């Protein structure tokens with residue numbers, strides 16, 4: 001089975017992310033998680049599972065850090 | 079298939095790097111999961127979306143969000159605890175076409191600053207207030223806020239908030255909705271995606287209202303404080319959604335944006351050269367004799383009576399006329415409640431030399447409009463001075479051989495011309511007759527200046543003349559060698 | 565312009581408008597209310613802002629906002645209201661915002677009464693708010709000075725980016741004297757530090773918070789340096805017949821006027837008495853006081869408070885000369901006669917102790 005290509009993509013700024021997990025909670029298709037690794041400030045930063053982002057942008061609004069998350073989108077043929 | 083384009087990224091009105099912070103300049107000072115960060119983002123989105131970054135001024139409070147200026151690349155003013163609405167009021171009044179945002183916490187707005195928010199709202203200040211209600215004092219480490227739900231333990235409610243001791247959670251939107259002026263009041267939450275997205279819209283609307291020039295807008299945001307509530311961020315979000323929102327109903331409490339009209343623009347300021355006229359410093363004055371060109375005299379006058387007898391006014395006429403006549407003058411009233419009831423008196427000096435003390439403790443002219451005043455001030459009159467007393471005769475035990483005393487029923491004389499209130503001006507006439515204080519013309523000019531109604535002016539001119547006539551009929555003990563204090 | 569018979573409180577407002585002030589934020593209190601009343605009339609007519617605040621706390625913080633926007637603005641109050649404003653004074657000084665506050669003093673403590681007193685000296689001159697700051701304090705003794713020193717207060721406030729206070733008492737506020745007003749000045753463009761909601765001013769910040777001790781220390785030192793400069797440059801004083809004075813009377817405001825009458829009368833009685841009247845209370849005329857101590861044998865401070873001014877005279881003299889003291893409070897003014905009697909007694913004592921060899 002070939003899945004439809006993703007419309008969305010998220011990028012995290014691991015310098016800004018404080019690992020609060022609100023984006024993970026917010027993401028409707030549940031394609032985010034907190035990393036096992038600690039960044040050098042000691043936070044388990046958020047990361048994208050790599051597939052399934054719809055580009056809805058909700059994680060962007062849920063994130064308390066100004067540049068913690070960026071969301072990208074593209075047109076995908078129906 | 080198109081390529082990816084950015085749809086949501088760090089808002090432009092945030093600084094790229096937080097250089098006002100001393101360290102960790104790439105991230106905020108807020109705890110992980112703090113609602114302030116989310117509210118900042120929503121506000122930043124609204125500012126960017128409306129294209130008003132260049133004309134926005136953010137007033138930050140005292141509370142965890144005291145450092146709003148670390149982040150927002152707009153004009154920033156940091157206010158004292160609770161006073162952001164007052165600071166914002168003056169900023170907006172001074173710069174009406176700028177976008178002024180007051181950002182406050184619940185202790186800031188709902189406790190110490192209650193008066194300021196109520197009155198800014200009640201004046202309908204055309205500002206936007208962002209009110210972050212996290213139910214607790216964050217910055218100071220978890221003391222009770224006015225918005226702390228009942229039963230909650232905090233650092234200052236160790237047994238839980240008890241209505242009997244601490245009262246009930248304060249509902250700011252509801253409170254402000256009892257006022258006429260606010261245009262927009264809404265409570266939103268950050269308890270889940272739907273609430274957050276709703277909050278984004280409402281915040282934008284509250285900003286847009288200001289861009290449109292409408293009046294006071296406030297958004298109350300139920301906001302998580304994971305640290306103080308000792309919850310993880312997701313749990314704190316649930317607390318907002320389930321517990322805070324149960325106490326504080328999410329929804330709109332006022333929306334008059336459809337009918338509200340923008341505040342009218344202030345009229346254009348007058349030209350510089352018009353200012354003196356506006357301030358009543360016109361050039362229409364009579365030319366005055368320069369001070370010091372009168373013969374060497376020093377009139378130290380005390381006028382006294384009961385409130386309502388025109389004591390202060392009489393003194394003022396003397397000072398005005400004296401100024402016109404080329405004297406140095408001063409007029410000093412007794413003031414306050416005394417003016418309303420009881421006694422009233424004033425000190426007037428007309429002198430050919432610059433006046434040292436405007437206080438007259440040893441008058442050489444006493445105008446006593448009632449008996450208590452005579453009792454009170456007669457002992458201080460300088461030997462040789464003049465005393466005019468409003469009465470048929472000098473009362474028993476009030477005589478002084480070394481001053482020139484005249485009793486005349488000034489009020490009755492004023493009654494004869496139909497206005498007993500003009501007794502003060504009848505006395506003025508008598509005084510002018512008895513001394514060379516000022517010319518009739520100068521007194522008339524002073525009356526003209528001070529008495530706005532033409533009817534009263536005519537009465538006063540008549541009263542002054544009657545005073546002169548009555549004085550001519552009496553025999554004032556003369557003392558030609560009296561030198562008027564010089 | 566001809567001299568106009570003007571009430572002290574009104575003179576402040578007119579002078580402020582002529583000096584380019586366009587913002588007034590106030591709360592009524594006797595005996596300062598006429599200032600707010602006149603401002604309510606004249607500021608809007610001049611194209612400015614008048615707001616009756618909900619309290620003095622709000623008023624001083626509005627002043628903070630108005631000053632942050634870069635305009636000349638002011639407020640006015642008296643004792644209890646000034647007490648409420650003290651946090652605001654501290655913020656204004658800390659954030660280096662120029663503005664003018666008129667304090668028309670009344671009787672205290674507590675509600676006291678509304679009659680004239682000078683009991684706000686310490687809370688204004690020494691600062692009643694928290695932290696290391698000063699306010700520049702000007703003390704008019706006439707209605708003309710109410711106008712002139714209001715103008716000067718705006719200029720000094722701007723020069724030093726610091727609040728300036730016109731400190732008068734109920735007498736000076738309520739009395740009328742002829743005043744010649746200065747010509748109107750245009751409203752100046754906002755200073756470059758002001759937060760005016762423009763692209764150019766976007767990076768500006770008005771704040772008094774310095775989290776790190778080193779930064780705050782630096783800031784406090786900077787303020788201190790400004791105050792030291794003001795001490796060098798801005799001291800103003802009136803010396804009246806002091807050249808040959810054996811006894812120098814010291815008093816400010818209305819007391820200065822009363823003391824002039826005392827000086828005249830004392831000299832008629834053969835006593836060489838002079839008057840030093842501080843016009844600036846901060847900076848205090850320390851050098852001027854010391855200079856007079858070279859000839860004068862004694863100083864006598866007269867005030868309508870219980871030694872608040874005397875303390876500064878003593879500090880200035882550092883024990884060089886005795887400091888006699890006479891005061892009336894509660895709304896009573898010392899009469900020229902009673903001060904003369906006091907001076908006579910002191911003079912007698914000086915003669916007896918042969919301090920006055922030549923007197």
Ligand SMILES: Cc1ncc(C[n+]2csc(CCOP(=O)(O)OP(=O)(O)O)c2C)c(N)n1
Pocket residue numbers: 140141142143159182183184185186187210212214215216217218223
């Ligand atoms: C006059 C004054 N009183 C008290 C304080 C101490 N103080 C600082 S912030 C604060 C309360 C902050 O709570 P809130 O407004 O709810 O903001 P939060 O920190 O929760 O965002 C208090 C009491 C102060 N700075 N100034």
Ligand code: SF4
Pocket residue numbers: 008009010026027028029030031032052053054055056057058059060071
């Ligand atoms: S954009 Fe939407 S789908 Fe994509 S990660 Fe964010 S919340 Fe999940």
Ligand code: SF4
Pocket residue numbers: 012016017018019020021022023024045046062063064065068069111
């Ligand atoms: S919401 Fe932001 S800060 Fe929190 S984990 Fe996600 S990216 Fe990190």
Ligand code: SF4
Pocket residue numbers: 107108109111112113114142212216217302303304305306
């Ligand atoms: S204490 Fe609470 S309000 Fe303050 S930064 Fe931390 S989470 Fe936010």
